[in-house]
Amino acid sequence: MNGLDLEIYHVDGSNVNMLKMLTTMAFTSGVMPKIQLVMDLSGDEGFSFLIFIGTGIPGDSVKMLKFSGTSSSNILESMGSLADGTTVSEVNMHYIVVLKHTLNMAEDALQVSLFGYACHHLKLCETDCANVNPDVLLDVGDLVNGEISVNSMGQILDAVSMCSIKVLTGQYVVAFNMKIKAFAQNVIRIVTFESTEGVFSLDQDLIDSSSSSQFELAIFDAKLFVLSVGSTFEMKEINVELGTLVDRNLATTLSGTLTNLHVNNDYGSGYGISVLRDGMELITMKYWGLDGLHITNAIKLNNFYTSIAGSTAIVDSTVVYMRALVGTDQITILQGDFASQNQFVKFECAKPEIPAAWASDSD
Numbered sequence: 009m010n011g012l013d014l015e016i017y018h019v020d021g022s023n024v025n026m027l028k029m030l031t032t033m034a035f036t037s038g039v040m041p042k043i044q045l046v047m048d049l050s051g052d053e054g055f056s057f058l059i060f061i062g063t064g065i066p067g068d069s070v071k072m073l074k075f076s077g078t079s080s081s082n083i084l085e086s087m088g089s090l091a092d093g094t095t096v097s098e099v100n101m102h103y104i105v106v107l108k109h110t111l112n113m114a115e116d117a118l119q120v121s122l123f124g125y126a127c128h129h130l131k132l133c134e135t136d137c138a139n140v141n142p143d144v145l146l147d148v149g150d151l152v153n154g155e156i157s158v159n160s161m162g163q164i165l166d167a168v169s170m171c172s173i174k175v176l177t178g179q180y181v182v183a184f185n186m187k188i189k190a191f192a193q194n195v196i197r198i199v200t201f202e203s204t205e206g207v208f209s210l211d212q213d214l215i216d217s218s219s220s221s222q223f224e225l226a227i228f229d230a231k232l233f234v235l236s237v238g239s240t241f242e243m244k245e246i247n248v249e250l251g252t253l254v255d256r257n258l259a260t261t262l263s264g265t266l267t268n269l270h271v272n273n274d275y276g277s278g279y280g281i282s283v284l285r286d287g288m289e290l291i292t293m294k295y296w297g298l299d300g301l302h303i304t305n306a307i308k309l310n311n312f313y314t315s316i317a318g319s320t321a322i323v324d325s326t327v328v329y330m331r332a333l334v335g336t337d338q339i340t341i342l343q344g345d346f347a348s349q350n351q352f353v354k355f356e357c358a359k360p361e362i363p364a365a366w367a368s369d370s371d
Contacts (some may be wrong), residue, residue, distance in 0.1 A: 009040070009041055009042055009043055009061065010180065011034075012031055012033075012034060012040070012041070012142050013029050013030070013083070014029065014030050014031075014032060014043075014059065014061065014073055014293065015028075015029045015163070016028040016029070016075055016084060017339065018180045019321075019330065019341050024341060025340055026036075027031065028075065028082065028083075028205070029084075030073060030085070030086070032069055032071055032086075035062075035063050035068045035069070035071075036068050036069050037063055037067065037069060038184070039063040039065055039167070039180040040063070040070070040241070041061045041062055041063050041071070042062070042063070042064070042370065043059060043060070043061055044060045044061060044062050044064070044070065044095055044096045045053065045059075045060040045096045045097060045098055045104065045246075045249050046058075046059050046060075046095075046100065047059075047060075047104065047127060047130065047344065048064075049127070049131045051131070054074075054076065054078040055076060055077060055078070055082075056074065056075075056076040056131075057072075057074065057075045057089065058072060058074050058130055058131075058137070059072065059073045059074070060072055060096045060321070061073065061146055062093065062095060062096070063096060064089065064101075064167035064168045064169060065094070065166075065167055065168075066093050066109035066168060067095050067109060067111075067118065068088040068094070068120045069089040069090060069091060069093050069244055069270065070089060070094070070095065070106070071086070071089045072086070072087040072089065072090070072137050072138070073086055073087055073175070074083065074087045074089055075106060079179070087133065087135070087137045087138075088137050088138030089138055090106055090108075090138065091138070092110045092129060093106050093107070093108055094107050094108060094109050094168050095168050095169060095170045095184070096109050097171050097172045098168075099124075099172045099174050099180060100174050101127065102127055102128075103124050103125065103126060103143075103180075103278060104124070104125050104127060104130075105122055105123070105124055105125075105146065105170070105172045105182055105354065106122070106124075106125060106142070107120070107121075107122055107168065107170050107184055108120075108121050108122075108123060108124045109121075109168075113315075115134070116350040119288070120186065121145070122145070122182060123142035123144070123145055123146065123213035124143055124144040124145075124146055124201075124208070125140065125143060126143045129141075129143070131296035134182040134260060134280075137172060141294075144207075145208075146180075146182065146199075146201055146208050146209050146210075146339050148248050153364075157312070157349060159257045160357075161312040166194065166221070166224075167221060167225065168184055168185055168186070168221075169184065169185055169221045170182065170183065170184040170185075171183055171184075171223065171224055171225045172225070173225045173226075173227065173232070173309040174225065174331035175232050175248055175338075176227070176230055177248060178202075178203065179200045179201060179202055179203075179211060179248055180200065180201045180203060180208065181199070181200045181201075181232065181246070181248065182198070182199050182200075183196055183197065183198045183199075183223065183225055184196070184197055184203070184361060185220075185221045185223070185323070189367055192234045193215075193217075194221070195215050195216060195217055195218070196215070196218050196220075196223055196234065196236065197213070197214070197215055197216075198212075198213075198214040198215075198216060198234065198246060198253075199212065199213050199214075199347075200212040200213075200248050200251075205222070211248075212248060214249075214251060214252075214253055214294055215235075216234055216253055218236045218242055220236040220237060220238040220242075222236060222237050222238065222267065222268075222269050223235060223236040223237075223269065224236075224269050224270070225246075225269040226273050226279070226295075229295065229297065229341035230250060230293035231245055232245070232246045233245055233246065233256070234253070235271070235281065236269070236271060237267065237269045237283055238265075238266065239265065239268075240262075241254045241262050241266055241283070241301075242255075243255075243301065244256060245301070256266055256300060259263065259289065262285065262291065264285045264286045265285070265286050265287075266283045266284070266290075267283065267284045267313075267314075268282075268283060268284040268315055268316045269281070269282075269283050270282045270283075270316065270317075270318065271343060272318045279306065280292050280293060280294050280295075281293045281294070281295075281301065282316065282318070282331075282344075284313060284316060287309075287312040287313055288308070288309045288311070288312055289306060289307065289309060290305075290306070290307040290309060290316065290331075290333070290342075291303060291305070291306050291307075292304050292305040292306075292311070298328060299318070307342075308341075309333065310354070311335050311338065311340070312335055312337060313333040313334060313335045313338075313340070314334060315333075315335070316331060316332065316333050316334070317331070317332050317334075318330065318331045319332075328343055329344050330342070330344075331343075331344075357361065
């Protein structure tokens with residue numbers, strides 16, 4: 009995002025060129041939006057990405073845009089907005105979670121709610137995804153101090169972040185930051201849901217006292233962790249069954265201002281953790297069991313950067329890992345080969361023959 013402009017760039021070797029740009033409408037709060045989520049909805053007919061942008065400010069909405077096309081042509085278009093939507097996160101390839109703040113006129117407050125959307129429904133919408141109905145309501149019950157007062161309408165509320173994940177035992181875990189009114193304290197709320205035949209029920213409800221709005225959920229060695237950064241780096245293990253949070257020894261102390269926490273593929277050597285330190289150093293860490301976290305790579309940067317993102321790509325039929333760093337007026341691309349080199353191979357599978365006994369009788 010460049011102000012209100014969503015810009016799409018194409019990387020070809022050492023050349024980075026803009027492909028498309030679309031200017032979005034200003035948000036109610038006046039705060040500049042960020043990209044919250046990019047969903048890959050591509051199929052055999054070409055590529056398709058649904059992009060969610062928003063400010064994270066309660067009272068604003070989440071706007072959706074779609075970038076689609078083929079190797080010869082492409083289009084970037086608006087796909088509507090999620091009313092009352094504050095932020096979006098992806099559980100897996102099948103579900104996304106939308107956090108909404110709905111105005112409660114009687115209480116003059118914004119009420120928090122969570123909704124689950126099936127990705128295949130979003131894939132089928134052709135011109136306006138705002139009409140897609142959520143598949144499930146993730147009922148968080150009665151929130152203690154969960155409403156946000158809006159009696160001071162001129163005040164811009166704090167931005168809300170959210171992340172979600174499905175753990176190995178089958179539960180869905182959603183974490184988002186909120187302020188407890190009674191203590192004027194920012195915390196991270198972690199809720200877990202059990203799913204039985206498509207019906208979701210609240211299982212655990214935890215509060216992490218971390219005041220940071222930059223956090224991630226991650227699974228290492230079949231254990232679930234909540235990671236947060238700011239003036240310090242914190243790592244806590246979440247026991248989903250018992251509903252407890254336990255501080256973990258990091259074995260690595262990071263000084264400076266830490267931003268842009270990401271859990272992503274560490275150049276093919278498994279999943280790692282990356283952060284920006286003081287905007288000019290990219291640090292990558294690995295989970296090291298009982299020894300906490302180890303720094304595996306630290307790259308000194310020549311410029312100040314405000315955000316980073318990573319993705320895999322196919323270059324000359326070879327899988328590579330790319331990391332983009334965005335500064336005030338420049339974009340830098342880091343490219344690394346996977347530790348175990350992989351060739352991209354397309355499989356051609358025969359269409360299955362349906363036995364006559366399985367065929368339905370049209371009569």
